[in-house]
Amino acid sequence: MAEDSGNGRKGLKIRLAATGEKVRGSEAWSSIFRPGSPFRKNYTDSPRNRSYVIMNNVLYHLHPVKVKRHGVRLSYTLCLGGLSFFLFILLTITGIFLMFYYRPAAEHAYQDIANLSTGVAFGQLVRNIHRWGAHLMVVTVFLHMTRVFYHGAYKPPREFNWVVGVVLLLLTLLLSFTGYLLPWDQLALWAVTVGTNMGGYTPVFGDQVSFVLLGGIEVGAPTLLRFYVLHVLALPFLIVIFMAVHFWRVRKDGGISGPL
Amino acid sequence: MAEIPEELLRRSAEAKARATGRPVAEILAELKGETRPPEAAPAPGDPAPSAPGPDAAEEEGTLAGKARAAAAALPEHLLRRAAEAKAAALGMPVDQVMAEMTGRLGADTSATASAPAAPGEGTAPTAEAPAAAPTPAATPTLAAPAGDIDWAAAAGAAGMPEKLLRRSVEAKAKASGRPVAEVLTEVTGIQPAPAAPGEGTAPTAEAPAAAPTPAATPTLAAPAGDIDWAAAAGAAGMPEKLLRRSVEAKAKASGRPVAEVLTEVTGIQPAAATGAAAPAPTSTTAAPAAGAATPAPSLPPVPEGVSTQRLLTVVKARAIQGARREPTDKVYVWPHLLAIEFVALLVVLALLVVFSVFQDAPLLELANPNAQPNPSKAPWYFLGLQELLTYFDPQVAGVLIPGLGLAALAIIPYIDRNPSTRPSDRKFAIMLFTFFVVAAAILTIIGSFYRGKGFNFTFPWRDGIFFDL
Numbered sequence: 001m002a003e004d005s006g007n008g009r010k011g012l013k014i015r016l017a018a019t020g021e022k023v024r025g026s027e028a029w030s031s032i033f034r035p036g037s038p039f040r041k042n043y044t045d046s047p048r049n050r051s052y053v054i055m056n057n058v059l060y061h062l063h064p065v066k067v068k069r070h071g072v073r074l075s076y077t078l079c080l081g082g083l084s085f086f087l088f089i090l091l092t093i094t095g096i097f098l099m100f101y102y103r104p105a106a107e108h109a110y111q112d113i114a115n116l117s118t119g120v121a122f123g124q125l126v127r128n129i130h131r132w133g134a135h136l137m138v139v140t141v142f143l144h145m146t147r148v149f150y151h152g153a154y155k156p157p158r159e160f161n162w163v164v165g166v167v168l169l170l171l172t173l174l175l176s177f178t179g180y181l182l183p184w185d186q187l188a189l190w191a192v193t194v195g196t197n198m199g200g201y202t203p204v205f206g207d208q209v210s211f212v213l214l215g216g217i218e219v220g221a222p223t224l225l226r227f228y229v230l231h232v233l234a235l236p237f238l239i240v241i242f243m244a245v246h247f248w249r250v251r252k253d254g255g256i257s258g259p260l
Numbered sequence: 261m262a263e264i265p266e267e268l269l270r271r272s273a274e275a276k277a278r279a280t281g282r283p284v285a286e287i288l289a290e291l292k293g294e295t296r297p298p299e300a301a302p303a304p305g306d307p308a309p310s311a312p313g314p315d316a317a318e319e320e321g322t323l324a325g326k327a328r329a330a331a332a333a334l335p336e337h338l339l340r341r342a343a344e345a346k347a348a349a350l351g352m353p354v355d356q357v358m359a360e361m362t363g364r365l366g367a368d369t370s371a372t373a374s375a376p377a378a379p380g381e382g383t384a385p386t387a388e389a390p391a392a393a394p395t396p397a398a399t400p401t402l403a404a405p406a407g408d409i410d411w412a413a414a415a416g417a418a419g420m421p422e423k424l425l426r427r428s429v430e431a432k433a434k435a436s437g438r439p440v441a442e443v444l445t446e447v448t449g450i451q452p453a454p455a456a457p458g459e460g461t462a463p464t465a466e467a468p469a470a471a472p473t474p475a476a477t478p479t480l481a482a483p484a485g486d487i488d489w490a491a492a493a494g495a496a497g498m499p500e501k502l503l504r505r506s507v508e509a510k511a512k513a514s515g516r517p518v519a520e521v522l523t524e525v526t527g528i529q530p531a532a533a534t535g536a537a538a539p540a541p542t543s544t545t546a547a548p549a550a551g552a553a554t555p556a557p558s559l560p561p562v563p564e565g566v567s568t569q570r571l572l573t574v575v576k577a578r579a580i581q582g583a584r585r586e587p588t589d590k591v592y593v594w595p596h597l598l599a600i601e602f603v604a605l606l607v608v609l610a611l612l613v614v615f616s617v618f619q620d621a622p623l624l625e626l627a628n629p630n631a632q633p634n635p636s637k638a639p640w641y642f643l644g645l646q647e648l649l650t651y652f653d654p655q656v657a658g659v660l661i662p663g664l665g666l667a668a669l670a671i672i673p674y675i676d677r678n679p680s681t682r683p684s685d686r687k688f689a690i691m692l693f694t695f696f697v698v699a700a701a702i703l704t705i706i707g708s709f710y711r712g713k714g715f716n717f718t719f720p721w722r723d724g725i726f727f728d729l
Contacts, residue, residue: 053594063597066590072597079604086605090612110626117620128616135729136612138641149672149693152681159673166670173641180639187728189627190636198638198645198658206659220629260682 062247064255071256076151080144084172085243087137094130095232102182104228106221109184134176141172153257161249164242171239178231184224192227193219271497278527279337344524350568351437351515354524409441418448431570437515487519496526622728635715635726643707644700650715665696 010018023029024041033039036052043049051065070076101120102112116123145165148154154162181192196219200210215222250256273288280287343358350357415422425448433443493500503526511521591597638646648657676689683690708727712718718726 047592050592050594053598054592059593059598063593065593067593067597069589069591072591072600074600074604079601082601083604083608086608090609106627113623124620125613125616128619128621129612131621131729132616132619133612135640136608146693146697150683150690152686154673155676155679155681156673162673163670166666170666176641177639183623184627185622186624186627186631186633187622189629190633191638194636194638194646195642198642198649198654198662201654201658203655203659218629258681 062251064251067256068259070259076259077147077256078143080140080147084137084140084144085247087133087140088239088243091130091133091137092236094126094133097126098130099232104182104225106184106224109182109224113183113185134179138172138176141169145169148257151257151260155257158249158253158257161246161253164246164249168239168242168246171235171242175231175235175239178227178235181219181224181227182231189219192223274495274497274527281337281340346568348510348514349435351435353516409444414444414448427571435570436513487522492522492526624728634713635711637707637711637715637727640704640708640727640729644703646715647703647707647711 021041024039030040034052034056036049036056037043038049038053054060054063054065098116101116101123103109113127116127148162148165177192177195180195181188196210196214199213200206202209211217213223213226214220215226269291270284270288273291274284276282276287276291277284339358340354344354346352347354347357411422411426415425418425425444429444429447430440432447433440436443489500489504493503496503503522507522507525508518510525511518514521637643645657645662648661651657652661672693676686678686678689680686706717709720709725710717712723712726
C-alpha cells in the first residue's frame with residue numbers, strides 16, 4: 001500500500017479514491033440515484049434503505065418492498081416468469097442488432113443472414129443468441145404456466161391474470177413463428193408453410209385469414225414482409241401491453257401466491 | 261420565562277388553575293419563577309380579574325371536593341368534571357350529583373353532601389341549589405301523562421317500533437325536563453292522540469306540565485342581564501360574545517341560572533355590571549333558594565325506576581372491529597429476492613451465450629417453393645399438432661383441437677372453483693392437467709423425433725433424426 005510515496009505527493013490509489021468520492025458526492029450523481037440507492041454515497045444497510053432501494057426504483061413496478069419468505073425460495077417459482085421477461089428483453093436487444101443488417105425482401109433476406117457469419121462482428125453469435133433465446137423463451141413461458149397451475153396460483157383473485165398469461169403464451173408462440181420465416185431458407189419456408197396450412201383449414205373465414213396473413217394464397221415474398229412487420233413491431237407492441245397488465249395484476253392480486 | 265408574553269403566561273396559568281382547582285395567582289407566580297407562598301393574594305399589578313372572594317370560594321369548594329375525591333380514590337378534577345357533565349345532562353345541581361357519585365363509591369355521603377352547604381358564606385353551593393327545586397317537582401307531572409298517550413298510533417305514524425319510540429321519547433323528555441307529549445310531537449312531528457278518545461286526559465295533563473317552563477325561565481333569565489360579561493370574558497380569555505352565547509345556551513339547556521353556569525364554565529364568580537362587590541350576584545340568585553338550600557340534598561333525586569342512561573344507537577360489533585391481516589413471514593426484496601433473480605439471470609445468460617458460441621443456428625439453402633423437403637416439419641412447438649394431423653381430419657387436428665384447447669386453458673380458473681391450493685385437495689385438477697401436458701409432450705416428441713420421410717413413423721436410432729430447430 002503506497003499511501004504516501006514519501007515525497008509529499010499522494011499515491012495514485014488515494015487520488016482515485018478521492019475522485020470517486022467526489023463524483024459520488026456530486027449533485028449530478030445524487031440526482032441520478034434516488035435516496036436509498038446502494039450506489040449513493042454513504043449507503044448503509046438498514047431496513048429503511050432496503051425499502052428505499054425498491055420504492056425509489058423503477059423496480060417498484062415489478063416488486064413490492066417485501067415478499068413472503070417462501071416466495072424467495074428458488075424451488076418455488078424457479079424464476080420462470082422473471083426469466084421469461086429477461087429473455088424477452090434479451091431478444092429485443094439482439095433483435096434490434098439484427099435489424100441493422102437485415103432486409104425483409106425475398107432477394108436480400110437469405111444473403112443478409114448468411115453475411116452475418118462472415119461480414120458482421122459478432123453477427124453469428126448474436127443471431128445464435130436470438131434464435132436459441134427464442135426457443136428457450138417458449139420453454140420458460142410454458143413451464144411458467146405449468147408452475148402456476150400446480151401451485152393453484154390462478155385461483156381467485158388471480159383468475160384474470162391467468163387469462164392474460166394464456167394470451168402471452170399465444171403471443172410468444174406467434175412471435176417465434178413469425179420470426180421463423182425471416183432467414184428465408186428452406187427450413188423457414190416449409191415450416192411456415194406447414195404451420196399456416198393448418199390455420200387455413202379454419203371453417204368459414206380460414207381462407208380469408210390465411211390470405212391476409214400470407215399476402216397471397218401461399219407463402220411468398222409478400223409473406224416475408226408481413227411476418228417481418230408482425231415480428232418486429234405489431235406483436236412486440238401487443239405483448240408489451242399484455243406484459244404490463246400481467247405484471248401489474250401480479251402486484252395488485254397480492255403478489256406471489258401463498259405456500260402450498 | 262421572561263421571553264414569554266404576559267398574555268400567554270396568564271392564559272396558561274388560568275387553564276392550569278381550572279384543571280387543578282388552585283388559584284390563578286398562585287400558579288402564575290409559580291410559572292413566573294417567583295416562588296411565593298401558596299396562600300399569597302394575587303399580585304397588586306396583576307391584570308387578572310380574579311378577585312380574592314371567588315378564589316376563597318374556589319378554595320372552599322376544592323377542600324370539600326378533595327375530601328370526596330379521596331373517598332372515591334379518583335383525582336378530584338376528574339371527579340368534578342364527570343359530575344359536572346352528568347349534572348348538565350340531568351339538569352341537577354353538580355354537588356348533588358357529586359355526592360351521589362361519591363356515595364355510590366362508598367363514601368360517607370351525608371357528611372360530604374352537607375359540607376358545601378354548611379359555611380355561612382357558601383356562595384357557590386347556594387347558587388347551585390335553586391336548580392334542584394324544579395327537577396323533582398317537574399318529573400312527576402311529566403311522567404304522569406305518558407301513560408295516556410296512544411303509543412301504538414304514534415309509532416305507526418312515525419314508522420318505527422312502538423317500544424323504541426316510547427323509550428326514546430321518554431328518555432328525551434326526562435333528560436330535557438319537558439313533557440313527554442311535547443317531546444313526542446317534536447320527534448315525530450305529530451300531535452299525540454290520547455289512548456281513550458272520550459276521556460280527554462291528554463289536554464289537561466299537558467297543561468300542568470307546560471306550566472313550570474314559563475315560570476322558571478324568567479327567574480333564570482333575569483340575573484343574566486346583571487352580569488358583567490366583558491369582565492368575565494376577559495378573565496376567561498375568550499370573546500365576550502362567544503362566552504355569553506355559550507353560557508346562556510348551557511343555562512337554558514340545563515335549566516340552571518346563568519350566573520351559576522358562568523361560574524362553572526369559567527371558574528370565576530361573575531361580577532355585577534354595576535361594579536358592586538363580589539357577593540352581589542348571590543343576592544339575586546341565592547334568594548329564592550335560601551329555604552331549599554339548608555336541608556341537605558337527599559340522595560335519590562331521580563324518580564323510581566328511571567335509569568340515567570339512554571340508548572343512543574346500536575353499533576354492530578362487526579363494524580368497529582379492526583380488519584387486521586394475519587402476520588406473514590416476509591423478507592426484503594432487496595437484497596434477498598433481487599440477488600436471486602440477478603444470479604438466475606446471469607446463469608441463464610451465461611448458458612445461452614456459451615451454447616450460442618458452440619452451436620450455430622441452422623441456415624439451410626435458399627428458400628425454394630418448388631423443392632419441398634421431405635419431411636416438411638413445422639416449428640417444434642407445433643409438431644404435436646402436426647402429429648395429430650396424421651390421426652384426424654385437418655379441421656379437427658388443425659383447428660378444433662388447438663382452438664378448444666386454448667379456450668379451455670384460458671377458462672381453467674372459471675371452471676375450477678375449488679378454493680384450495682393444496683395438492684392433496686386438487687387431485688383431479690392436477691391429474692387432468694398433467695394428462696394433457698404429458699399427452700402434448702408425447703405428441704411433440706413423436707412428431708419431432710419419430711417421424712421421418714413422408715412423416716412416417718421411424719426410430720431415430722435406426723433412420724436418423726429428421727428435426728431442425
